[in-house]
Amino acid sequence: MRRRQQAPLPKRFGLDPARLRLPVEGEWATIRDHLVERLPRVEPARIDEMLRAGAIVDMDGPIALEQAYVPGGAVWFHRDLPDEVDVPFDIDIVHRDDTLLVIDKPHFLATIPRGSHIRQTALVRLRHDLDLPDLIPAHRLDRATAGLVLFVVDPARRGAYQTMFHRRAVRKEYEAIARHDPELELPRTIRSRIVKDKHVLAAYETDGEPNAETEVELVEHRDGLGRYRLRPHTGRTHQLRLHMNGLGVPILGDDFYPTLTDRPVHDFTRPLQLLAASLEFTDPVTGVARRFRTGRSLQAWHDPVGWAGPLPSDT
Numbered sequence: 631m632r633r634r635q636q637a638p639l640p641k642r643f644g645l646d647p648a649r650l651r652l653p654v655e656g657e658w659a660t661i662r663d664h665l666v667e668r669l670p671r672v673e674p675a676r677i678d679e680m681l682r683a684g685a686i687v688d689m690d691g692p693i694a695l696e697q698a699y700v701p702g703g704a705v706w707f708h709r710d711l712p713d714e715v716d717v718p719f720d721i722d723i724v725h726r727d728d729t730l731l732v733i734d735k736p737h738f739l740a741t742i743p744r745g746s747h748i749r750q751t752a753l754v755r756l757r758h759d760l761d762l763p764d765l766i767p768a769h770r771l772d773r774a775t776a777g778l779v780l781f782v783v784d785p786a787r788r789g790a791y792q793t794m795f796h797r798r799a800v801r802k803e804y805e806a807i808a809r810h811d812p813e814l815e816l817p818r819t820i821r822s823r824i825v826k827d828k829h830v831l832a833a834y835e836t837d838g839e840p841n842a843e844t845e846v847e848l849v850e851h852r853d854g855l856g857r858y859r860l861r862p863h864t865g866r867t868h869q870l871r872l873h874m875n876g877l878g879v880p881i882l883g884d885d886f887y888p889t890l891t892d893r894p895v896h897d898f899t900r901p902l903q904l905l906a907a908s909l910e911f912t913d914p915v916t917g918v919a920r921r922f923r924t925g926r927s928l929q930a931w932h933d934p935v936g937w938a939g940p941l942p943s944d945t
Contacts, residue, residue, distance in 0.1 A: 644757030737901035777906025810856035
């Protein structure tokens with residue numbers, strides 16, 4: 631197996647530099663000419679600025695503005711980061727050793743960089759704050775969902791823990807708050823086929839062979855609300871949210887189901903009432919049984935008025 635070249639630039643904000651291979655075939659006179667064509671979303675003036683600043687490099691160092699094209703070579707640089715709204719919530723550490731890091735993620739914080747969320751993600755924050763540049767998540771939680779996420783500290787152990795999740799060898803339990811329907815017969819196991827189309831925000835259920843399975847149990851209810859325990863046996867996109875919506879009791883604060891709404895990125899009110907409450911597995915490296923439990927709770931259950939709050943302003 632061929633080893634990937636080590637980047638000649640250090641991480642920035644916990645992020646690796648972008649790497650671009652230079653095609654063997656092409657008629658570009660300079661590396662700059664290729665970059666202008668290869669990066670159409672970056673203004674040529676910005677590429678020139680980066681070249682003059684020595685911010686685009688190859689294995690021999692900074693690339694000059696008029697440096698000749700090198701077929702088959704590679705260049706590295708850090709992409710310009712978007713302006714981001716700070717997510718004003720802390721990440722709680724549940725467990726840390728030389729191999730694993732388990733966190734209690736707040737609502738509204740994405741697990742990994744994606745789209746307009748880069749620095750304000752759990753991965754980038756943790757790499758920076760804990761000085762763990764090689765940290766990688768073993769699985770993910772939606773930005774809207776709070777609770778437990780397991781990260782791998784030791785790069786040599788990464789595959790063992792990620793594979794554990796892919797093999798569904800982890801027992802996961804969630805809590806959710808939704809409307810209580812006395813006519814709904816629970817507990818039950820929901821099986822359906824869930825599809826997520828590329829470049830479309832919401833997933834959907836459709837006919838066909840089931841690929842998603844969730845156990846749903848009502849733990850308790852009061853004042854028209856129910857507290858539910860959800861045990862997913864698969865990991866499809868938005869599976870729990872879709873299955874609760876399909877039962878007619880969508881999770882409180884869900885901006886996707888049943889209706890997709892456009893929440894401003896700076897609106898931190900009425901968080902989705904879904905919490906990754908526990909992770910349980912046999913450690914694939916040590917063979918030790920591990921169980922982690924969230925320290926968070928869902929606000930709509932103990933403070934429904936405070937959770938609902940005022941409606942966000944349209945201005």
